[in-house]
Amino acid sequence: MPQVRVVAEDGEEFGVMDTRDAIRVAREKGMDLVEVAPNAEPPVCKIIDFGRFQYLAKKKANEAKKKQVVIVVKEVKFRPGTDEHDYSYRMKHARQWLQEGDKVKATIWFRGREMTHRELGARILDKLEKDLADISEVEMRPRMEGNQMFIFFGPKRHKGGAKSERPAAPKNDGGGQSGPPAPAAADEKPPA
DSSP: OEEEEEEESSSSSEEEEEHHHHHHHHTTTOOEEEEEETTTTSOEEEEHHHHHHHHHHHHHHHHHHOOOOOOOOOEEEEEEOOOHHHHHHHHHHHHHHHHHEEEEEEEEOOOGGGGGHHHHHHHHHHHHHHTTTTTTEEEEEEEEETTTEEEEEEEEESSHHHHHOOOOOOOOOOOOOOOOSOOTTTSSSOOO
């Protein structure tokens, strides 16, 4: 490339100059000539300290990597005949993983004639969904794939403060109103 557009580290433009002259100017300043936009016409080069440039680029990449969130999917496996103790043990592990911010895949494994009693697996997954409802949200509803039925849980998005802000839904016992009465506005008169 016979000519390049030269830019200084602070953004000052030297304009288009011969490549050899640009290298000479960079050496006089004790810096390096680095090509930053090779596809431009003419190519753009910057006069910078290349070692420092590499160091800052590496540091920036490490900072971006630190801020990156790695989501892990952990799995708990059940069988249609899983007993209560085994169920509670696995449910506690799933709860712990969800509280740590991981996703959980709950799988029911059917073998042989168990395939005819899929409702047993569906009951276990429904129970698990109810037991984990306070800390998780269902990301994928229960579905069959081959001889497995599975469901995905993810941690609730609003951790901590959301519980105190959102009151529990009132239970409807069938008698009367479905919730508390709406507060009257300040300028309205109460009904007489």
